[in-house]
Amino acid sequence: MLDLAIRQTLGAFTLDIAFTAEERGVTALFGRSGSGKTSVINAIAGLTRPDAGHIRIGDTLFFDSARRIDIPVEKRRIGYVFQDARLFPHMTVRSNLEFGLRRVPAVERHIAFGPVVELLGLGHLLDRRPRGLSGGEKQRVAFGRALLAQPRLLLMDEPMASLDTARKAEIMPYIERLRDEMNIPIVMVSHALDEVVRLATTMVLIGEGRVRAVGPVGAVMGRLDLSAVTGAQDAGTVLDLTVERHVPDDGLTVLAFDGGHLTVPRVERAPGASVRLHIHARDVIVALQQPVGVSVRNALAATVVEIAESGPSSADVRLAVGGSFLIARITRAAVRELGLTPGRPVVALVKGIAFGPGSIGAPAEGRRIVDV
Numbered sequence: 001m002l003d004l005a006i007r008q009t010l011g012a013f014t015l016d017i018a019f020t021a022e023e024r025g026v027t028a029l030f031g032r033s034g035s036g037k038t039s040v041i042n043a044i045a046g047l048t049r050p051d052a053g054h055i056r057i058g059d060t061l062f063f064d065s066a067r068r069i070d071i072p073v074e075k076r077r078i079g080y081v082f083q084d085a086r087l088f089p090h091m092t093v094r095s096n097l098e099f100g101l102r103r104v105p106a107v108e109r110h111i112a113f114g115p116v117v118e119l120l121g122l123g124h125l126l127d128r129r130p131r132g133l134s135g136g137e138k139q140r141v142a143f144g145r146a147l148l149a150q151p152r153l154l155l156m157d158e159p160m161a162s163l164d165t166a167r168k169a170e171i172m173p174y175i176e177r178l179r180d181e182m183n184i185p186i187v188m189v190s191h192a193l194d195e196v197v198r199l200a201t202t203m204v205l206i207g208e209g210r211v212r213a214v215g216p217v218g219a220v221m222g223r224l225d226l227s228a229v230t231g232a233q234d235a236g237t238v239l240d241l242t243v244e245r246h247v248p249d250d251g252l253t254v255l256a257f258d259g260g261h262l263t264v265p266r267v268e269r270a271p272g273a274s275v276r277l278h279i280h281a282r283d284v285i286v287a288l289q290q291p292v293g294v295s296v297r298n299a300l301a302a303t304v305v306e307i308a309e310s311g312p313s314s315a316d317v318r319l320a321v322g323g324s325f326l327i328a329r330i331t332r333a334a335v336r337e338l339g340l341t342p343g344r345p346v347v348a349l350v351k352g353i354a355f356g357p358g359s360i361g362a363p364a365e366g367r368r369i370v371d372v
């Protein structure tokens with residue numbers, strides 16, 4: 001368990017953050033620029049000291065003001081990956097990686113060189129110097145160097161912010177492997193929703209130095225009251241689905257979740273694999289009954305849960321679909337004419353699904369919306 005509660009005054013800014021998250025996977029701190037994300041991970045790293053509070057990772061107490069505990073930076077065993085890779089330019093990739101390893105006594109090394117090189121696909125780069133590497137390759141080396149220092153926790157501050165869309169799509173699977181195959185908790189800072197949607201196990205939404213929401217990505221994204229914090233344009237939800245089967249003749253894949261099925265353009269994953277999709281509110285339509293004679297293929301039985309105004313003429317309607325949620329952005333006039341109220345059974349039509357760095361099965365060229 002990550003357990004953090006800190007108060008810290010930074011000039012005119014006050015950070016007052018408290019959350020717990022499971023240790024497994026990626027905890028993503030998401031929020032606008034200046035909301036306090038970097039200040040939180042600097043406190044976790046021990047680079048700054050909160051005025052009060054505690055920071056605990058599993059059994060290890062890094063900081064506790066009441067008990068006067070403040071483990072120094074070098075004893076925290078925390079790997080820190082920055083936006084820019086910060087590799088040693090005069091050293092080869094191999095030497096950069098070995099630098100991480102050499103910082104730890106041999107008996108305490110449980111993460112070995114070979115598996116890290118394999119995990120991050122660095123084998124063919126070992127004799128090169130950073131100068132000739134792409135941004136994404138440099139970041140992979142930075143991940144490797146951090147891992148080989150045998151961290152208790154890995155911090156990543158906007159690790160993809162300096163990469164273009166194609167490079168980002170290239171590096172995301174490596175971060176997923178890191179998340180899924182190494183038993184190291186990751187705390188990542190991001191202001192890019194697509195990264196959070198794809199990578200986060202727990203999402204911590206931060207606004208003006210406070211935690212606005214915390215929980216699984218789908219649950220946080222599905223809250224209507226938070227669209228001002230997440231960014232109104234990004235309103236939508238996240239569904240976790242499983243590949244059920246492919247329909248080769250039509251180039252389609254059928255995905256299953258607790259609310260039914262979605263048919264989408266072919267996803268290059270084997271049946272049984274998990275897929276996370278970001279479904280924008282603007283791509284969901286509400287109907288009172290199963291429509292006939294429409295091109296949209298995905299119609300899901302749903303119940304209206306909540307309705308909130310989202311613009312001068314629009315409303316966001318939160319729909320329960322099985323145990324999951326969708327948000328539909330429709331006109332307020334439509335809410336009135338259809339007589340939508342909480343509890344009303346409806347049909348949710350999903351007319352588009354965003355495939356991009358934020359969706360698994362993303363095409364390498366980056367983000368695109370597919371009508372389904």
Ligand SMILES: Nc1ncnc2c1ncn2[C@@H]1O[C@H](COP(=O)(O)OP(=O)(O)OP(=O)(O)O)[C@@H](O)[C@H]1O
Binds near residue numbers: 010012031191
């Ligand atoms: N040492 C400091 N002294 C004064 N103000 C500070 C200090 N450190 C941070 N701040 C202020 O605290 C606020 C939060 O900064 P922080 O870097 O944590 O935000 P952020 O969410 O990571 O933003 P970004 O995404 O732009 O990096 C900012 O207004 C910043 O100017």
